[in-house]
Amino acid sequence: MFKPTILHFDSIDSTNLEAMRRAKAGAPEGLCIVAREQTRGRGRLDRSWESPRDAGLYASLILRPKFAMNAWPLITLAAALAVQDALMKTIALRANIKWPNDLCVNDRKLCGILAETLETSLGPAAVLGIGINLRNTPNVPAEATSVESETGRAPEVGSLLAALLKSVAEKYEFLDSAKGCEQVIREWCAHSSYSAGRRVRVSLGDENFEGTTRGLENDGALRVETTGGRIRVVRAGDVTALRSMKG
Numbered sequence: 742m743f744k745p746t747i748l749h750f751d752s753i754d755s756t757n758l759e760a761m762r763r764a765k766a767g768a769p770e771g772l773c774i775v776a777r778e779q780t781r782g783r784g785r786l787d788r789s790w791e792s793p794r795d796a797g798l799y800a801s802l803i804l805r806p807k808f809a810m811n812a813w814p815l816i817t818l819a820a821a822l823a824v825q826d827a828l829m830k831t832i833a834l835r836a837n838i839k840w841p842n843d844l845c846v847n848d849r850k851l852c853g854i855l856a857e858t859l860e861t862s863l864g865p866a867a868v869l870g871i872g873i874n875l876r877n878t879p880n881v882p883a884e885a886t887s888v889e890s891e892t893g894r895a896p897e898v899g900s901l902l903a904a905l906l907k908s909v910a911e912k913y914e915f916l917d918s919a920k921g922c923e924q925v926i927r928e929w930c931a932h933s934s935y936s937a938g939r940r941v942r943v944s945l946g947d948e949n950f951e952g953t954t955r956g957l958e959n960d961g962a963l964r965v966e967t968t969g970g971r972i973r974v975v976r977a978g979d980v981t982a983l984r985s986m987k988g
């Protein structure tokens with residue numbers, strides 16, 4: 742299991758960008774970049790991630806996985822389980838996992854995860870970026886929430902980060918073991934209300950469709966059954982819950 746080393750920044754463009762710069766320069770697995778604010782926080786699908794000073798936990802971890810690259814997408818799912826576990830342990834907050842990379846409370850987004858891969862002189866690497874909204878800030882979109890809004894208080898960043906890194910290291914170790922991928926997928930399905938029987942709308946940019954979730958593929962892709970009974974496998978795009986929970 743890797744031992745995390747934490748590097749703190751007051752302000753940075755993006756902890757993911759800094760972790761990628763350092764990974765390219767040969768930084769080892771387990772180096773974690775944390776910042777009080779990001780000026781160019783990155784989200785999925787080329788979106789930005791608002792990162793006001795001291796309002797969130799903004800952290801990125803360098804990983805150098807030894808397992809097959811087709812299992813690398815599972816790092817995001819394992820990280821979502823780790824965030825869920827850390828929030829429960831440090832502040833007793835129960836969050837739901839929304840495919841593939843969000844944690845929500847009452848369908849409002851609390852955390853986003855962005856795993857990016859890159860080539861380095863030491864071989865391929867992944868940077869696992871995690872942003873958790875800790876405090877209420879002005880102009881928070883209606884579809885977002887924070888730990889403070891949900892519990893009445895924001896956790897101390899250091900203890901949440903320590904719990905998070907411990908849990909990420911444990912889940913990441915599973916992935917590297919025999920049957921690890923199956924175990925992570927099973928655990929994800931047990932901990933997400935999106936895994937099966939959930940009515941969703943899938944937006945792929947140029948195409949939208951509705952259907953009912955039917956579990957995950959071996960690489961973490963979401964299976965969605967459309968009205969005609971066809972299973973579509975979703976690897977990108979946005980998934981939004983629709984009202985009916987019936988399958």
Ligand code: BTN
Pocket residue numbers: 754755756757758779781782783784785786788790798799800801842843852853854855870871872873
């Ligand atoms: C998403 O939901 O679109 C993913 C958001 C990921 C945000 C985190 S904050 C820490 C790390 N640094 C970044 O620039 N992005 C990730």
